[in-house]
Amino acid sequence: MSKNTSGDFTKTAGWLDWYTGPSKPTFQLPAGAVDAHCHVFGPGAEFPYAPERKYTPCDASKAELYALRDHLGFARNVVVQATCHGADNRAMIDACVSSGGKARGVATVRRSVTDEELQTMHDAGVRGVRFNFVKRLVDFTPKDELMEIAGRISKLGWHVVIYFEAVDLPELWDFFTALPTTVVVDHMGRPDVSKPIDGPEFELFLKFMHEHGNVWSKVSCPERLSVTGPKALPGQLSGEPDGYYQDVVPFARRVVEEFPDRVLWGTDWPHPNLKDHMPDDGLLVDFIPQIAPTAELQRKLLVDNPMKLYWPEEV
Numbered sequence: 001m002s003k004n005t006s007g008d009f010t011k012t013a014g015w016l017d018w019y020t021g022p023s024k025p026t027f028q029l030p031a032g033a034v035d036a037h038c039h040v041f042g043p044g045a046e047f048p049y050a051p052e053r054k055y056t057p058c059d060a061s062k063a064e065l066y067a068l069r070d071h072l073g074f075a076r077n078v079v080v081q082a083t084c085h086g087a088d089n090r091a092m093i094d095a096c097v098s099s100g101g102k103a104r105g106v107a108t109v110r111r112s113v114t115d116e117e118l119q120t121m122h123d124a125g126v127r128g129v130r131f132n133f134v135k136r137l138v139d140f141t142p143k144d145e146l147m148e149i150a151g152r153i154s155k156l157g158w159h160v161v162i163y164f165e166a167v168d169l170p171e172l173w174d175f176f177t178a179l180p181t182t183v184v185v186d187h188m189g190r191p192d193v194s195k196p197i198d199g200p201e202f203e204l205f206l207k208f209m210h211e212h213g214n215v216w217s218k219v220s221c222p223e224r225l226s227v228t229g230p231k232a233l234p235g236q237l238s239g240e241p242d243g244y245y246q247d248v249v250p251f252a253r254r255v256v257e258e259f260p261d262r263v264l265w266g267t268d269w270p271h272p273n274l275k276d277h278m279p280d281d282g283l284l285v286d287f288i289p290q291i292a293p294t295a296e297l298q299r300k301l302l303v304d305n306p307m308k309l310y311w312p313e314e315v
């Protein structure tokens with residue numbers, strides 16, 4: 001299953017392509033479920049990857065994303081700007097516009113973005129901007145520039161999505177807690193799940209959410225965070241005796257149970273930069289009941305919360 005990148009692009013060495021034959025989940029998603037974190041890559045021939053990118057992926061088109069949505073049983077998507085596209089939001093915006101209202105987006109913008117451009121993005125379905133602090137993915141944007149952007153997008157009712165490593169939270173705390181909008185943390189702030197759940201690092205993350213009612217978290221990416229697995233590999237059966245990514249479960253479940261109204265879930269398809277395996281997205285959906293064990297928690301995580309943030313006019 002080689003998906004060679006189109007146009008003039010060659011994939012980063014060792015790149016793992018997304019899996020083309022995901023299983024049908026055993027877990028039935030609630031009606032109206034939103035995949036609140038996924039990406040499109042290119043296609044490179046149509047939407048070139050950014051010169052400043054840190055990786056070159058395989059292509060992953062909007063049509064392929066929407067086929068996955070239908071296969072898994074999601075009703076809607078939130079398409080998050082991938083760092084390989086830098087601040088060129090055309091592929092993400094094209095995906096939103098082509099979705100018939102079933103996708104909203106999160107953009108990456110620079111200080112030079114005009115109010116008119118922001119309004120055009122809003123009309124296309126963009127509802128947030130992403131600030132990335134993961135060193136392997138981006139060169140840093142100065143915090144004063146980001147704060148200025150946050151102030152401008154807050155006027156449109158947008159929120160800020162932040163991506164960072166757990167060890168960097170202390171240094172970023174003052175900046176994050178000064179943001180004037182709803183703040184959504186990608187992938188639970190990437191906890192090191194080999195450390196104790198009641199250790200200082202994860203306690204600081206929980207304190208961040210407890211003390212700041214505007215902070216939400218995506219409880220996504222067990223396949224990225226897990227150290228011990230087992231992995232949800234293509235071809236495996238759902239309902240393995242011990243389930244998948246067991247070391248992540250207590251962390252994600254704690255966040256879901258303590259903050260049921262401020263959590264989101266997404267597939268993270270097409271799973272950029274995974275190094276050792278590519279998960280079966282059907283089995284990732286089957287992971288959800290482990291971290292949100294009741295129907296009420298599942299409805300909040302998958303329907304009520306993302307609708308409040310991305311389609312508030314329908315709530």
Ligand SMILES: O=C(O)c1cc(C(=O)O)oc(=O)c1
Binds near residue numbers: 081082186273
């Ligand atoms: O951990 C990652 O490598 C990663 C990368 C990106 C991106 O490149 O945008 O997005 C994610 O959600 C996760």
